[in-house]
Amino acid sequence: MGLTYESPVLFDRFHSPSRGLLDKADVFSNIEQTVSTNNGTYELIVGADSQLRSRGTFFAIVITLIQQGRGGMFFYHKFQERRYTSLQQRIFQEAMYAVNLASELRQYLREHEIDLPIRLHFDIGKNGPTRKFIQQLLSLAETNHFRAEIKPYSFCASTIADKFTK
Structure with missing residues (x-):
């Protein structure tokens, strides 16, 4: 069975625990301003998680900005799609x-002349049924010029995003 890629969901609105509901442009601008005005080393991570339910598949996608040694902030977008019964497809x-x-x-940051690498966090690991997808997803990240991490290091997907799919 081949995989099909669904038409892209528009992630136009994000929630922030500290800033409330924001447009995506405001999220990107917030990240730009934070990195530009504060000294320090930052990490930018994007991760996603999903939960299969009878009514459909619930997704959460998260952007996390961490200033090493000083904490961080995150923004999330939740949405529901059709029911993906295949674990691989989900x-x-x-x-x-x-x-x-x-x-x-990354494109936004480049246009604003900010050099900040972005990592991906995948909600897969060496234990359990997702282990067979590790190589394919790490290759997907590498092909798109991203570094990726899996469990137990993928907290953006397996902890933060997971919280918002429940």
């Missing part, structure tokens, strides 16, 4: 959403 859909959003963010 995991790959999560990954594609993360890659697409990270690519948009």
Whole structure:
């Protein structure tokens, strides 16, 4: 069975625990301003998670900005799609959403002359049924010029995004 990529969901609105509901442009601008005005080393991570329910598949995609040694902030977007019964299709859909959003963010940062690498966090690991997707998803990240991490290091997907799919 071949995988199909669904038409892209528009991630236009994000929630921030500290800033409330924001347009994507405001999220990107917020990241730009934070990195530009504060000294320090930053990490930018994009991750996604999903949960299969009877009414459909619930997704959450998260952008996390961490200032090493000083904490951070995150922004999330939740949405529901059709029911993906195939674990492989659901995991790959999560990954594609993360890659697409990270690519948009990278383009924005480049246009604003900010050199900040973006990592991807995938909600897969060496234990359990997702282990068979590790190589394919790491290759997907590398092909798109991103570094990716899996469990137990992929907290943006497996902890933060997971919280918002429940």
